[in-house]
Amino acid sequence: MINLAKLFLGEMKRMASYKILPISIATSLIWVALFSLLSVSEAQRFAPLLLYMDAGVMSLLLAGAFHHLERTDGIVKTMMVLPVSTGQIILAKALAAAVLGLISALVVSLALFFLHGIVLRYLALALVVAATAMAHAAIGLSIALKTRDFSGTLGGIMLFILLIFVPAILLETGLIPRNLAWLVMLSPSAAATETLNYAAGTTRDLLKAIAGIVYLSALAGLLYRFVVLKLFRSHASVG
Amino acid sequence: MTNVFTVNGLRYRYPRAPKEALKGLDFEVREGEIFGLLGPSGAGKSTAQKILTKLLEDYQGSIRCFGEDLRNIGRAYYERIGVGFEMPVHFTKLTAMENLRFFRGFYKKPADIETLLTRVGLWEHRDIRVGEYSKGMKVRLNFVRAMINSPRILFLDEVTNGLDPANARIIKEMIAQFRQDGGTVFLTTHLMSDVEQLCDRVAFCVEGRLAEVSTPRELKLRYGTREVTLEYREAEGLTRRSFPMAGIGDNEGFLKVIKEKELETLHSGETSMEEIFIRVTGVKEV
Numbered sequence: 001m002i003n004l005a006k007l008f009l010g011e012m013k014r015m016a017s018y019k020i021l022p023i024s025i026a027t028s029l030i031w032v033a034l035f036s037l038l039s040v041s042e043a044q045r046f047a048p049l050l051l052y053m054d055a056g057v058m059s060l061l062l063a064g065a066f067h068h069l070e071r072t073d074g075i076v077k078t079m080m081v082l083p084v085s086t087g088q089i090i091l092a093k094a095l096a097a098a099v100l101g102l103i104s105a106l107v108v109s110l111a112l113f114f115l116h117g118i119v120l121r122y123l124a125l126a127l128v129v130a131a132t133a134m135a136h137a138a139i140g141l142s143i144a145l146k147t148r149d150f151s152g153t154l155g156g157i158m159l160f161i162l163l164i165f166v167p168a169i170l171l172e173t174g175l176i177p178r179n180l181a182w183l184v185m186l187s188p189s190a191a192a193t194e195t196l197n198y199a200a201g202t203t204r205d206l207l208k209a210i211a212g213i214v215y216l217s218a219l220a221g222l223l224y225r226f227v228v229l230k231l232f233r234s235h236a237s238v239g
Numbered sequence: 240m241t242n243v244f245t246v247n248g249l250r251y252r253y254p255r256a257p258k259e260a261l262k263g264l265d266f267e268v269r270e271g272e273i274f275g276l277l278g279p280s281g282a283g284k285s286t287a288q289k290i291l292t293k294l295l296e297d298y299q300g301s302i303r304c305f306g307e308d309l310r311n312i313g314r315a316y317y318e319r320i321g322v323g324f325e326m327p328v329h330f331t332k333l334t335a336m337e338n339l340r341f342f343r344g345f346y347k348k349p350a351d352i353e354t355l356l357t358r359v360g361l362w363e364h365r366d367i368r369v370g371e372y373s374k375g376m377k378v379r380l381n382f383v384r385a386m387i388n389s390p391r392i393l394f395l396d397e398v399t400n401g402l403d404p405a406n407a408r409i410i411k412e413m414i415a416q417f418r419q420d421g422g423t424v425f426l427t428t429h430l431m432s433d434v435e436q437l438c439d440r441v442a443f444c445v446e447g448r449l450a451e452v453s454t455p456r457e458l459k460l461r462y463g464t465r466e467v468t469l470e471y472r473e474a475e476g477l478t479r480r481s482f483p484m485a486g487i488g489d490n491e492g493f494l495k496v497i498k499e500k501e502l503e504t505l506h507s508g509e510t511s512m513e514e515i516f517i518r519v520t521g522v523k524e525v
Contacts, residue, residue, distance in 0.1 A: 006344050013341075017332040070330075078328035078384065080294060082345045083317040234254075237294045 003084045007092035015096060018069055020062050024100050028054055028107040032115075035108075040116045047112060047120075048196035049172070054104035055132040056192050057161060059097050063140030064157050068150045071235075080236040090224050090232060093141065094134045101133025102126060118201075124209055125199035131216035132192040138223035139188070145231035164189040181208070191215050241305065243392055243423045244268040244291060248300035251286055260286040262447040263300070273414065273424040275434050278444035279522040284427045285396065287444065291425060292322050292394055318347055321390030325397040327377040328384065331370030335361060335380055338369060339387060346388035355383045359409060374401045382410055386417075393417060393424045399433055411436055431512035443519045450519050455512060462515045464508035467493070471500035484508070 015021040031050045035043045070076065079089055105125060112118040143156040168190040170176040176184055184190040185208070195212030197203045249264040261283045268274040276284045289295040291302065293309065293316060302309040304316075329338045335356070343349040356362040359379040364372070369380065378401045385393060398414070399407040414424055414437055428434060434441055435455060442452040451458065465484035470477060478500075482493040484507070496502075516522070 003345060006341075010341050013337075014330055014333065017330070069332075073331050074324065074326045074328040075330060077294065077324055078322075078342070081292060081317050081320070081322045082342065083314045084345060085314055237289055 004088050004092060007084065007088055008095050011092050011096035012099065014070075015066070015100065018066060020066055021100065021103070024054070024058055024062065024104055025107060027058055028104040031108055032111040035111050035115050038116075040118065043112060043116050044118055044200060044202060047108070047118070047200040048193050048202065051105060051108055051125075051129065051196050051200070052132065052168075052189065052193050054108065055101035055129040056136045056189060057165075058104070059101055059133040059136040060140040060157055060161065062100070063093070063097055063137035064144040064153045065150070067141055067144040068153060071144075076232065076236045080233075086229055086233055090229050094137060094220065094224055097133045097137030098130040101129045105129040121199045121201060124195065124213075127213045128192060128195040128199055128209070128216070131213050131220060132188070132196075134220035135188050135192075135216045135223065138220050138228055142223060142227045142231065145228065145235055161189075163187075168193045182211075185212060185215065188216060188219060241270040242267045242303070243270050243305060244425075245303040245306075246291075246300070247302075249287065249290065249302065250299040251283075251290060251295065251297075253286075260447055261290075261298070264444070264447075264449050266442050266449060266452055268423060268425055269440075270423055271418060271421055272439040273418050273426060273437050275426045275428065275438035275441040276444055277428065277431075277434060277441055277516060277520075279429070279520050282444040282520070283447040284444045288394055288396060288425065288427050292320065318388060319390060320392045320394060321385035321388060323381050323385035323393070323395040323398055325400060327369070327374075327381060329369040329377070329380060332368060334366050334368055335372070336365040338380070339383065342384060343387050348389045350387050350389045352383075352387070355386055358413060359383055360406065375403060375406055378402055379406060379410065382413070386413075391422060393422055395424060395426045395428075397428050397430065398426065399430060400428075407433075429516075431516055435512050443516070445520050458512070458515050459509040462518060463510040466508040468504075468506045468508065469493075469496055469500075469502055470504040471496065471502050473500070477503070481508070 012021070031054070034050070038046065080086065109120055109122070109125065112120065139160060140157060143160060144153045147153045147156050164187045167176065167184045167187045171178070171181060171184045171190055172193065181190075181194060185194055191212040195209045198205060198209035245267045247265050249261050250259055251261040252259045264287060276287060278284045286295065290298050291309070296310070304312060329335070333341070336352070339352050339356075343352065353362060356365055359382060361376060361379055361383070364376065369377065372380065378399070382398060385395065393414070395414070399410055402410065411433065418424060424437075426433070426438065438455055440452065440454050441458070443450040466481045467484060467487060468479060468481040470479050472478070480496065482490050487493055
């Protein structure tokens with residue numbers, strides 16, 4: 001547990017040093033600026049999408065980019081010869097991704113409250129943001145560990161965003177009928193935005209929100225346990 | 240003498256590789272010695288080191304560390320060993336001090352950072368980001384990283400590669416001191432000067448097999464010519480003559496030369512480690 005805390009704090013410190021944290025906060029501030037230009041109803045409607053951009057898309061991109069920076073530094077091998085388990089190393093990364101998402105969500109929530117007086121369902125928001133960030137960071141890491149260089153990772157991530165984001169957009173815009181929402185929620189993007197809709201108060205579907213959080217958490221757990229962990233180990237031995 | 244490692248029939252094949260990287264290695268590393276694993280690129284020495292440092296696990300054969308099956312030793316193994324990688328392995332956006340403090344925090348018996356950094360000449364540069372370090376500074380920092388947990392066993396890969404002679408000497412002195420204090424070193428290198436100055440025993444790895452395991456001295460005697468070569472100046476120029484080592488005290492020609500001529504050089508016919516490397520491995524470039 002102490003080692004996990006040290007690993008987590010190390011991740012956070014490096015996220016600051018490698019400008020991952022400032023970039024994430026800067027993105028949130030762009031959303032804040034955008035909210036200031038919107039009406040209350042518009043802000044409430046756009047909030048889930050922008051929260052998803054932070055917790056989902058940014059986690060995906062930043063986890064991939066961060067891994068490549070560490071790969072360039074040759075860090076993976078030296079981490080693997082620490083007296084800590086690979087699981088702890090991966091868990092620390094997952095927790096750091098969750099905290100990064102939560103910080104962004106906090107900035108956006110405060111902006112919505114102070115600019116428009118919008119009160120969100122904060123518990124649901126915290127849970128879905130943490131689950132979304134961890135799941136998407138796991139996807140970003142998996143892609144980064146599977147690809148040879150940064151451009152390959154970027155290509156993989158872009159393709160993935162396209163694949164998972166399009167169904168969510170089609171659902172949001174009504175091009176996919178709402179009665180297919182459960183099916184579309186297989187896309188992590190749709191699961192996240194549906195749950196964020198509940199957190200933002202634009203829907204009252206608690207069941208979907210719970211399902212979304214459970215699904216994203218399970219997805220994160222499965223990806224870290226069966227994909228990231230394995231790839232991380234093999235990367236350390238070959239790299 | 241206790242064996243730190245006893246390796247029998249070690250075989251390894253990388254996933255999807257057409258052939259084995261290691262084809263049955265047998266050797267032991269004794270406590271308190273510097274054991275050098277030498278060989279050309281791709282010979283399997285890095286693979287052997289990765290297995291001994293538990294970075295690769297699906298190997299065949301047996302490895303015992305202080306008598307215990309390596310497979311059964313958990314993460315606590317990394318409290319006992321220090322690993323110096325050839326390539327830089329530090330967070331480049333963090334300073335040397337921030338890097339070392341991070342790594343140091345995980346060990347039960349951490350070494351004193353100031354002592355180590357001072358010894359390798361990096362203490363004054365401790366607050367500089369590693370990304371701004373020269374190659375030589377990064378190599379020295381790698382060595383400090385390997386020593387940060389006060390290990391009993393040190394794995395070093397091309398430890399002086401990229402260092403100037405003065406800094407290479409400091410690192411070699413530190414390795415020798417580590418051995419003198421009871422530590423064991425497993426060294427992989429292609430730099431024969433390191434081998435000559437440091438190793439108690441060496442093994443040559445060629446295409447996944449061990450070709451020779453011996454001491455540098457024995458190898459030099461076995462592969463060298465038992466003769467003495469003298470160079471001296473005469474009226475017609477420099478003369479060079481060799482005499483067999485056997486019965487040299489009774490060799491009249493030799494005695495006459497050393498008595499009557501002014502010698503410029505005198506060499507025994509022992510061969511260099513470079514020469515032995517080339518002959519054992521069949522590789523021309525060292």
